[in-house]
Amino acid sequence: MRLFRRLLRYTLILGFALFTLGAIGIGVVYWLIVPRLPPVDSLRDVTLQVPLRIYSADGKLMATYGETRRIPVKIEDVPQQVKNAFLAAEDANFYNHPGVDYQGILRAVGLMISKRTLHVPGGSTITQQVARDFFLSSEVSLSRKATEIFLSFKIENTLSKDQILELYLNKIFLGNRAYGVAAAAEFYYGKTLDQLDLAECAMLASLPKFPSTGNPLNNRARALERRRYVLQRMLDNDFIDEAQLKQADAEPERAFAHEPPIDIEAPYIAELVRQEAIQRLGNNALTDAYTIRTTIDSREQTAANDAVRAGLIAYDRRHGWRGPEAHVELASNATAAELERKLDPFRTTFGLVPAIVTQSAEKEAHLRLNDGQTIALGLEDIAWARRYQDETSRGPAPKRVDAALKPGDIVRVAQYTDSKKQGRWQLAQIPSVQGALVALDPEDGAVRAEVGGFSFARSKFNRAVQSQRNPGSSFKPLFYAAAFEHGFTPASVVNDAPVVFPDPSKPNGQWTPKNDDDVFSGPMRLREAMVQSKNLVSVRLLDAIGVRYAREFVTRFGLSLEQVPPNLSMALGTASVSPMNMARAFAVIANGGYLVDPYFVDAIYDRDGKEVYKAQPAQVCAQCPERASDDGRAGTPPPATRTVVDNNGVTTTKDTLSPIASAQATPAAPATTRLAPRALDARTAYLIGSLLRDVVRRGTGSGAMVLKRNDLFGKTGSTNDHRDGWFVGYNADLVAATWMGFDDFSSMGHIEFGAQTALPIWIDFMRVALDGMPEKPFNTPAGISTAQIDPETGLLAAPGSEHTISEVFRTEDLTRIANSPNQPTEAEKKVQQEAYGIF
Template sequence: MPSQVAPPARLLFRLARYALYLGFGAAVLGGLGLGIAYWLISPRLPSAESLRDVQLQVPLKVLSADGKLMATFGETRRIPIHMSDVPDRLKYAVLSAEDADFYSHSGIDVTGILRAVWLVATTGSKHVAGGSTITQQVARQFFLSPEVTYTRKLSEIFLAFRIENALSKDEILELYLNKSFFGNRAYGIAAAAEFYYGKTLDQLTQAECAMLASLPKFPSTGNPINNMPRALLRRAYVLGRMHDLGHIDQAGYDQAMAEQDQSFAHEPPIEIEASYVAELVRQEAIERLGNDALNNGYVIQTTIDSSDQEAANQALRDALIDYDTRHGYRGAEAHVEIPANAQPADLIRLIDGYRSVNGLVPGVVSHVDAETALVQMADGQSAALDIKAVEWARSYIDDSRRGGTPKQIGEVLKPGDIVRVLRDQEGAWKLGQIPAVQGALVGLDPDDGAIRSMIGGFNFSRSKYNRATQSSRSAGSSFKPFIYSAAFDHGFTPASVINDAPLVFPDVSRPDGLWTPSNDDGKFDGPIRLREALVRSKNLVSVRLLDAIGVHYAHEYVTRFGFTAQQVPENLSMALGTAAVSPLSMARGYAVIANGGFLVDPYLIATIVDRDGKSIYHANPARACRDCPERLQEEARLQAAPASAPATSGFSPISAAHAETAAATDVDALRLAPRVIDARNAYLVTSLMRDVVRRGTGSGAMVLKRNDLAGKTGTTNDYRDAWFSGFNARVVATAWVGFDDFSSLGSREFGAKSALPIWIGFMRAALDGMDEQPFEMPAGITTARIDRDSGLLAPAGDPDSMIEYFKTEDVNQLATRPDKQSEEQREAYDVF
């Protein structure tokens, strides 16, 4: 008999068959839909092969000449790593947190995708958890936008397959670890390890690995700095997953769970403070390398010597604080009301927003009695100040006047004052204040113009204006050596006698119609030799000398030192240093004298390498190189027809040749700086400035106990600017002090008092361990005995005579035609 099937059974069988057909049809339609989607989307998808050459954003690094980090610039913190740099405990922490089956799946997690589809269908929301493998995240990070659409999700899946076919699993994971965002501008696992823990990957503990692995899920709201409780919950989850998956045992899990998290913001480990230099480099990098200069992983090595820079920083800080202390206390930075029964935490909140500035620590005065004031600082310390710690704080009246010395603490401080404290030389706390005065220093190598140190103000964070390069200030008497150089080229000698006597010139711009220049001390010494006039910085001698050689001639001559014609006034005030110059341009001018007469171009960037370590720029500065064979040959060739002074141009920090390098095939070829003044001229000017240091206005520099120093002080009208520029054969430096608003520094604030201490502090370090470098006397210089009063050659055996240096032809002329010298001196006398 044929089998009989009960009607209900037949119905079930029929339904099952329909379901099978329906399922098959759905699968066919689904496959057809995916095929159509792939056909539509695939042509627009990028090639996964491009990931092999991906260029991640890596910040620009700026290094000193000795390789110390000075600054990093860029939108992101990132330190690219290879999988070989990743310890297993970190790798498995990441896989446990994000994709446990990463090494076994084909790019997508089917179960996760189906779960996400079900959630979308049942909730109606596109924002559902699950479904993205590490491979899919890499596809999204590198190729897709963050928008939530079905098309984007399909693109992500298709790209995941492509990536899996093109790259190995380790290559994919390496991309993920380098690209992922970990919060606080940290992109990539290595940057995150450095920022949160100050460690490299191999130094991380298991608990720290788990913490970092948890961050990509909630980088901004779940990191340990912004939200520690949530971060610890996520860390516990990752550790639990690692334990469940067998990546750590019970003991390791228990130890990691019990570990206290020690994360805090670790800024890049800046090894040398040179913010003004770093900003110059940043600007030049963008100009030379384009808008991506800060994100393409370039490393720029500068000419800055780290020990010289540290010395410059300290010298400027100390000198400006000393100046500020001399001129009195301007009062508390602010005053707040202290709550009753305030605890240290309450006091610390009162100074929130105040930051330490160059060792000047902010604090709030919490208590004052007859003998002591207590200052609460942000780090929880409390400084006790006695009367000795505040006795300098005579009240500021104006730039030249102060109030009386305080007798009690209460005359200076009261509870609620926001003040600054700093350590004295014995380590004790004393009252301080942020100087209102500013300063700058530049140190150069006179042979090639390499900038060894530069500081453009007291503190970069408070004022980014770089006074070393951007300022235009009157140079005062520090400009006189250039006038003397012009005079020596015009027939005058160090023995020439000029009258130091009053002068009056018509000047319609003045109320009385007269210009009456004077000496700083208001005294007149009468006839005086040029050597003594520079040693004593006699203004009236400089004016007469300039008038004698001609203003137009001198104006053109001083451009040989790198100054532009626009910087220097073409009138007699040039003799008093009214040229508007920067410390850098002054240092460059003095370098001409220091190196024997060659104009070098200051430069700051020595090399640039790309992220792969390939050199893309190498400075090839023009050098003085006095003893090089090439220089000796050049000098011999030009001896018969000396070259004219070259045109000068503005300062560009990127290279010694105004951003030009030698041809690629000849990048290391020696380039010679042009000679702009006679070597003998440079030697004579140096000889005079050596006496300025030995026994003149710059004698404070003899504290360095060296005999190879030369320099000149400078002070401008109403003490608005204080200068000192000086050098030996290896280092030239210029220091400047003044107010940005051109206010007076105060009575008697000469260059020797305000600026010279900065120069001394810098040179003490720059010359440490360097043998004395005698200034080499060039051929054509001779010595002769002269009469101290007349400057003429002295008779043999004259007991009052003295040795003076001359160009050979000048001393010969004195011997044969002393009337010639007298005629020149009369020209300088006849100025009224």
């Protein structure tokens, strides 16, 4: 008995000593650590990294940018089942403890002693995880752990339990760059939190432990084990019952990578917006939850996407089958898993689905798609696949399926668009030719649609703004405008005949321009020359007005001098321009002579929805009171725009391709309307428009009449060896420029004019863009007169003459001609002689 008392006394003394030492130790730690703890009041207004989101003008999501996927969510918007899953998995006693779980800490200490390592599981509450994630590093040390514990007490004294849980659920990393439960639900399941079932909630709650190596995309088996553990923990804590556990545990795991739910596909323009956002807002643009509203119209953008792809695929099919995309060795008894691995490097591209040929015979081939589906292609389904030989010729039509398709070939297939063949597949291929489209509002330059190529994923080069291509005959309206202001009229006659110029750079020392069709029509009026796109008339006309004058004049359309060659080849469209340049230039004609700056960022908002930027572009605003003194005459032309070469060697026109910089910004209410400068006489714009309307009605652009509208204007363009095909056209509300060509400047083939390549794209786009839009009258400005002329000579018709036609003139030109109808002045004789002569 005495021995027992002695042992008890020693035990009490030892316990007291240990308690005293522990208290002293805790006091010392407290004294050392607490004064150095960071303030936690910032957690009340914590700023989480949230990606940049870009929307169309009508509120459709176009793109998100940022290193992290995160969708902040309020705690009251988190379903109880989601909360319960995370509480069960991470901290079931969360709502009861003061910030730390003493039992968990003791358990962790015991493991550290027994295993002789600091790397032990357990012990951290949700509050401790918040402390670590917001204030501390991931260092494993006793001092860091002590700091974490004291921080947790401080957080618990500052925030409510719900506020702490909200921070945790929004901050926690759940793998695949997903931070927070809402972003993880979207990425893994393509759902919002309220759409998750119990099994999916449990899977998300299982991820914090092993977010990178234990998520269902990287290790499905391990993820399912963790899901079962979470479900069991939910049962143990009475969050679910046995029946719910069994049902959820039996659910198959359906997680796969869901990219953000983009409403409208516009990656080329979205990338331009991203670059401009960084330029204006700095690097935080991608992490500070900014929202950008663009000028893009979702309906028109979708129409542009469809039109460009349809045009490129149509061209590609016209030129034949280039063969399989790849060929792999394939065993006759290849398993489904082996076939899946063979197809794994290939991805579906806009309905062009990769497939591997598994069997092929005379009348039919069997193919396996990347989704596991097996299809059959017959001779009818490959009928178009005549073998490509070169840009102008193809082989014979295939007579056997196995002549075109062999086992191991990896090809593309697409479903028929014909409703009669719905559900059937046909052979396809990804086009090698490229195209671009830009559509903008001529009133203020707002970009309504933009496509920079067939696929942004395959090529990020934006041909709509970064390319420098020859515009061909689509350039003619610009220097025709110079000629009209030089004294020529639509009725002026210029000779369409062979011409020779000395040129030391040519092998024979001579330059002999030609018409596209090698046909010469003799003397003809400029209206007809534009309608028929006569090159030789253009060359003579340019020579008559002077290259220097014309070159400086076309800068009024927003081009730089560096883009325009200082020689007569300019008449054939050898300038270096992008579709954006051409759309902007034609907007001057469409809006009556005003130069507008293309822009595509309308407004920027911060994370609280406050407007921090608002574009205020220069507008035509013809009815504005400030335009009262505008008599339609062009004053001093605006200075030529400046060519800029960026770090990537891309040449751009600064004021065309910097929409945020060029459109003035104001964070407050818009000030007085900024007026676009007049660049072209309104009457000259009218005369050019009257020619371009005839191009569409009865000239090279007549294919556009399929739209059955009378308010369309435009011009085709083709270059030497058919390297480029263009159509630039407009009505009063919309200007659109389309281009097709190869990136390496290869020829598209001798029959591939702009009317065959670019015009069908323009038509398909405008069919949708102008649907429901009423036609607007072709308003005649003051100073325009109409007269009857002789169609052969272009001179005013004598009274009572037969076979006359109506023509439009600037009033002073008509007066001048009327005063000397049959006897041109000496100056006019000189100009006519220069225009008629064969040099």
